[in-house]
Amino acid sequence: MRIALDVMGGDHAPQVTIEGAVMASKAYPEIEIILIGPEDVIERELAKHKDHNGFEVVHAREVIEMTDHPAQAVKTKKESSMVVGMQLLKKKEIDGFFSAGNTGGMLAAGILYLGRIRGVKRPALSALFPTMRGSTFLLDIGANADVKPDFLQQFALMGSLYAERVLKRPNPTVAIMSNGEEEGKGNEMVLEAYQLIKQLPINFMGNAEGRDLGLGNFDVIVTDGFTGNIVIKTAEGLATMTKALLKDAFKGDPLSMLAGALFMPLGFPRVKKATSADEIGGAPLLGLNGVVLVGHGSSSAYAIQNGIRAARDAVQSNIVAAITEGMSQVKVTDKEGAEVG
Amino acid sequence: MRIALDVMGGDHAPQVTIEGAVMASKAYPEIEIILIGPEDVIERELAKHKDHNGFEVVHAREVIEMTDHPAQAVKTKKESSMVVGMQLLKKKEIDGFFSAGNTGGMLAAGILYLGRIRGVKRPALSALFPTMRGSTFLLDIGANADVKPDFLQQFALMGSLYAERVLKRPNPTVAIMSNGEEEGKGNEMVLEAYQLIKQLPINFMGNAEGRDLGLGNFDVIVTDGFTGNIVIKTAEGLATMTKALLKDAFKGDPLSMLAGALFMPLGFPRVKKATSADEIGGAPLLGLNGVVLVGHGSSSAYAIQNGIRAARDAVQSNIVAAITEGMSQVKVTDKEGAEVG
The missing domain is CATH 3.40.718.10 (Isopropylmalate Dehydrogenase)
Incomplete structure (x- = not known):
């Protein structure tokens, strides 16, 4: 190859x-x-x-x-x-x-x-987003700032196939990112796309919320490239913030410094490995x-x-x-x- | 009162x-x-x-x-x-x-x-998002899943006034959430709103990216209620994930457990305080x-x-x-x- x-x-x-x-x-x-x-x-x-x-x-x-x-x-x-x-x-x-x-x-x-x-109709850019339980395949994360409902439907089909064939997830769960979990929540684009995705021969679970990403509740989450890009970059910013807060939390008093001296070589590499895009x-x-x-x-x-x-x-x-x-x-x-x- | x-x-x-x-x-x-x-x-x-x-x-x-x-x-x-x-x-x-x-x-x-x-035209729901340097006033986070450019313009004006008057930030910086920092990046809605917000007598800095939230780069970030809701909930999910990863990282070997025993009562409350909605x-x-x-x-x-x-x-x-x-x-x-x- x-x-x-x-x-x-x-x-x-x-x-x-x-x-x-x-x-x-x-x-x-x-x-x-x-x-x-x-x-x-x-x-x-x-x-x-x-x-x-x-x-x-x-x-x-x-x-x-x-x-x-x-x-x-x-x-x-x-x-x-x-x-x-x-x-x-x-x-x-x-x-x-x-x-x-x-x-x-x-x-x-x-x-x-x-x-x-x-x-x-439109290729999609994707990311394997690290979660509490493995990873979620998220697409589109930036190729298409403006989408139509049938683009999102195609993203759902392509994402499902990628999760099944390449990531080896049997019968992968697929959801569409929305502002609430119940059917009927969403902007106009999501509401229309929802109805189209429902017709696909995939394991469509309905709406995902932002928190489902970190929790790892779905194999695939579909969104437009505008929202997906913001979500990915929000996560990047929060990772930087968390690192800075932890660094500060291991300062100030000798026992906190000892905790940091122990954590950095032992526990931190595990956290890093679990969340690293590398x-x-x-x-x-x-x-x-x-x-x-x-x-x-x-x-x-x-x-x-x-x-x-x-x-x-x-x-x-x-x-x-x-x-x-x-x-x-x-x-x-x-x-x-x-x-x- | x-x-x-x-x-x-x-x-x-x-x-x-x-x-x-x-x-x-x-x-x-x-x-x-x-x-x-x-x-x-x-x-x-x-x-x-x-x-x-x-x-x-x-x-x-x-x-x-x-x-x-x-x-x-x-x-x-x-x-x-x-x-x-x-x-x-x-x-x-x-x-x-x-x-x-x-x-x-x-x-x-x-x-x-x-x-x-x-x-x-539309009231907006807001949140004070904890960042590396204080907090960012984010709106709309869910009242309006579908917006028009002039709604976003009004959110920018209201957010700026709130940051200045209530949060006591002099000449607060205001940005619009987009999928790239340069002017010209954005979906159609953001591009139109950008031109309207530019006309306001506020300290408009242009586009924000998702990572600017955690980094705390602006006093106010304006977005539609669909995107804002997803961003807020993504942060919630990532906080849950980080807590779980840290818990795991303080397990497994005696020194990691000691690090956790020291961190939990000393450093962790500081991290929690810095990031808590409470x-x-x-x-x-x-x-x-x-x-x-x-x-x-x-x-x-x-x-x-x-x-x-x-x-x-x-x-x-x-x-x-x-x-x-x-x-x-x-x-x-x-x-x-x-x-x-």
Whole structure:
């Protein structure tokens, strides 16, 4: 299996991306890792690591920066690692593509150079949100600030298939994010989407509330990219706040300092591991006609390794074929009984 | 100053509401606390407390339950504590009204029996969100699942006035919740509201992101009631998750258990105090023609005491007069230059 890595993607690229690739090559020797980026940069970084068996390198001299305007950049920077990767995927010269770079860039490059699965109206960006009991697959977290009810319906179907096939959750529970748990709660968009999702052959549980995320009450939660983005970033801010509060709480008196001295090396790594995005590595851009995963901009080398693993899992599960088949089978009707979608 | 308490409001009413009233009467002897609820229940509960100077009691035999449909309940239960309280406020027989009961009921009763401030299109429900540096005033958190751009504009004005007058933040910073910090990021609603808010004579900083909440980067953040509700409940779920993870992290080995034994009585109360909704007690339903505050359903007696204090602060600051004046002065124009609102 051939998974390509965008060497230039992420806040700490190319150092940590190359380091992550080397780690992944040892952890998952069955994956052929293809490095996409400027040849000289890749050679220079690889020279720092002696303990690997070499990588296939695909030269791409341009870089789509975090600050670039996505749609514009993918049109003008045709020799960027993102565009080159999508083209390789389109030609089936690779099986999957992972980047921790500009998410909007990956989305735009994916739509333009790789294309959508037949029937998919909008690809969705997803995240595996750490919860009290494992994780919840949340989508859309930012690809679509404005949605229509049938986009949300498609997100529900794609999310359910991803949870079942890739995350190996049998009969995954799916809910739609709303401002109350009872049916009938929601804004107009959610109320309409609810009726469409109900018609899908999935395990739809109705409304989720914000608290269901941390509590881990559902396998999949569907929302629009505006709300999903705010939820994810709210969680990030609260994690930073909690860390700061804990740090303060382990100060002030000798016994609190002792508690901190014991907690930091023993308990804290467990909390960190349970909540770290690095463990997950990458989440898919669902709806594209190929396996495309994106990671957090601040990905560590370990996160890069896990992103490559997550891409492998998605390829192995044939998720693109599953969504393609799912899309072709779904027939839904609107309020008047006319066929939709 | 006369502040009325809905004795029947909250998951632990009437025990903790009466206990909170007794606590408040000692902490804030300058407040005349009026208890609204069934006379016999109030007498029975007050009999458990010997250490108070008595309260004025207003009989209200009916109760709007947490499970009641708000709009329906306030029409049929005219002798409920919520309806009676709003009528007293309307007649200016009390200066402020606080309840930890059914928030939708308070909103519906407020709109029906008290009325809105002239010019206010929709009252907003608010929360003081605990952050790394104090708190952020967040509105709307659930009164309006669907909004229009000019509702958000009014929320921005009301929130700014509340932060300045009641929370005593000089020249408070105001931002609108969006899915990116740059101007131009947002869904259609936010993009339109942004242009309207820019025209207000307030300290508008542009877009906020979810992470700005925990980091405490703004005094006021404006959003629709759908998003605000999800954000608040996401934070609740994450707090529960963090508590559970910490509990686990203080288990497993003797040194971790020692760390927990030291942390729980020393550091943890500080973390709890910094993040507890009980410290804040209540947040206003802004836009009603009177001082109305609501508390969390699970309010403790201490939260009830703080809710009564928060109502006092709102009355002292003349917030209703300030919003009335603010509303009358604001003239905004739409894209074509025509006057709006």
